[in-house]
Amino acid sequence: MAKQYDPQAIEKKWQDIWEKEGTFRASNDRSKPKFYALVEFPYPSGEGLHVGHPRPYTALDVLSRKRRMEGYNVLFPMGWDAFGLPAENYAIQNKIHPAVITERNVTRFKEQLRSLGFSFDWSREINTTDPAYFKWTQWIFLKMFEKGLAYKQEMPINWCPACKVGLANEEVVNGGCERCGHEVVTKVKNQWMLKITAYAERLINDLDLVDYIDRVKTQQRNWIGRSEGAEVSFQIVDTDEVLKVFTTRPDTLFGATYMVISPEHPVIDKLGDLIANMDEIRDYQEEAHKKTDFERAELNKEKTGVEIKGLKAINPVNNKEIPIWISDYVLMTYGTGAIMAVPGHDERDWEFAKKYGLPIVEVVAGGDVSTAAYTNTETGIMVNSGFLNGMDVEDAKKEITAWLKAEGLGAPKVNYKLRDWVFSRQRYWGEPIPLVHCEKCGWVPVPEDELPVLLPDVKNYEPTDTGESPLAKIRDWVETTCPTCGGPAERETDTMPQWAGSSWYFIRYTDPHNDEALASKEAIDYWMPVDWYNGGMEHTTLHLLYSRFWHKFLYDLGIVPSPEPYQKRTSHGMILGENNEKMSKSRGNVINPDDVVNEYGADTLRLYEMFIGDFEKSVPWSQDGVRGCRRFLDRFWKLQEMVMPGTEYTSELETKMHQTIKKVSEDYENLKFNTAIAAQMALLNDILQRGTINEAEIKTMLILLNPVAPHITEEMWVNLGFPGMVNEQSWPTWDEEKTVEQTVDIAVQVNGRVRGQITVDLTDPVELARAKALDNENILRFVEGKTIVKEIYVPGRIYNIVVKN
């Protein structure tokens, strides 16, 4: 034995063995406790695997492997989120069917993942573009349609002129397209929408049921943006029209000196006859419409607006007539599209009032409303507010809300920033929306037994400038008959967004080949919810929120057993290039995992990615660091040459062994892989110093390292003639008492500064420790001639002597 450590030879060998023996298949034995570990399935791009991919995969692979050794039935699956733009764009350029490209990319990705030795259960591999899979994506959509959660609406959407596709709010980043960065413009389109807002409250509240890292919870709450306030009705003078506003500060109602409505507000057209300056209004609307959402939302920008001449509203608390303005700082998509302006206590309103000379009334005392809006709600007392005078803000809110309700002028109201989900894409490479439009019957679902609705085979995938899907041109696909009346009808030509398939894929893994249902009831009940889901922070407001929404919907249908899909959510940091910048071809700092595997081995790559730093933070790649990890494995390999017989830990190593088992076990659980590995490196250093190790000790070391470096540990296990495989062993346990060193060196301090060291036994009485401390020459130098005021002895930690002159 004791050949050189040759990862190229052993890694392939073990990967084949695991595959042949089905080592990592999730078992059907439902009597065992289950552990469902999930990582985000990749989009199989033409670029191949990125060194960023293995980081989260290795992390949960470590947990999965550990859980199996702890006796769990583990489900750790992998699949492909394969619909999407890059494949379609490539198809357009190269005239190849996106399915062909997808298949090619999947093959490559799978090979790469396999070469890294992940313990995925490949028998459960899924692909969102597989008709057997998207049949159920379409099925879920139809259920939503049935329940009124999917609706088509004419609405302004975010349009990317480069991708020629509509984007959800979440896909617009700083005014640009998330995918290509091109500036996003507004376009009015008839779009399928999913009513995620119906679940807003539950999506916030149920965060209390799950164990997500705080930043994820915070970001979700932020994004949903719940705010409590009141809806208040303002009568428009001489009409039957009422302008409703939403406000979080109903207490300041007496200070509302004008109103502002959004340029898109329908009341403008409704009461057009009464408006004296309609031309001016139309111009303003035109201007506002031309701006992109980003331009409209851009801060620093000076507010603009036009007064609507001819319309006045009545402030319901004091019956004063107040003017109505339009301005694009009021958004039609939030609240009611109209606000009451309280310039004394709202910065935006204050700015607007100053610019246009509108009256500013102080209704909360404490500031100086002539110089700035006073927004402090903690200490202010109501003034100029009739029956609210003298109250603090909180009481005034309650009082006025009760009053509004009693008078029929308003009611408490909760609003959310979250908008409904624009679910249509004008693209070819996505799940067809399984609906048919009939002149007579309207939108009719494709009957369940006709699912899936397949994509037609076409030559041309080009999206159109008009914003229509390329499918619209395939007339013999579009033209069909109405399932209800049998008359002529047309298929919906929009397809679903990429987020559709990933909104429920974790359910499919539990029973991936089922053709009767999205998964069997038994499989779902046993495996769901996912116990641990790790993924990128970039998916917090998109995929994570969407999939929670779909899961809640399925929960309401009685299909899944829990209101939440994921019990625990953690997140990993990015891997940057060696120059500390994001890895990208254009920056020339891309590291290819294949190269690392070929040169150093998969175990080195895995080890390095886990050792590189805090799992949750971004870290730059370091080729030197990779070499260091390989060195560790080379040194670890050499342990084989010094193994002595023994069924117990040797007494010199016992404490260290128990300490290491504890440290490694706990650190793996807390995603502290870097320190878990450091502890194993330290133990190895100790042992190499000593020059011997016995069988009991090396067995434990092999098991501890196995989750991170599975190939080398299996190979060494066999080399040493141990029975079975490492992955079949039980995870080692530690004895808390045995982790405590009996004899330790501790520092002796004088006035808090270290002046010497003593060796004490934990059981030493204070007197003995004291005697040892004062036996030290250097200590005596600092104590002599001074008065000892106080002595603190923390056994096993420190001995501190406080002296005074």
Next chain:
RNA sequence: GCCGAAGUGGUGGAAUAGGCAUACACGCACGACUCAAAAUCGUGUGAGCUUCGCUCGUGAGGGUUCAACUCCCUCCUUCGGCACCA
């Protein structure tokens, strides 16, 4: 602007129920092996000084304490999220 996280050697990073700051790794220096280099092994490596020891040192400045990277106060910087959301 609001919310959140974080600032530690030349580098990645350890250590927070307060108890020897810099574990582990990289890099660097020197030594061994070698004709030589690489690899490997060994030693050293926070800064400074009058070097058996002392002084300073965890973004800055205060404070609490026998003792502070850790707790409190005031700042500064960086990163992330939200951002005219009424």
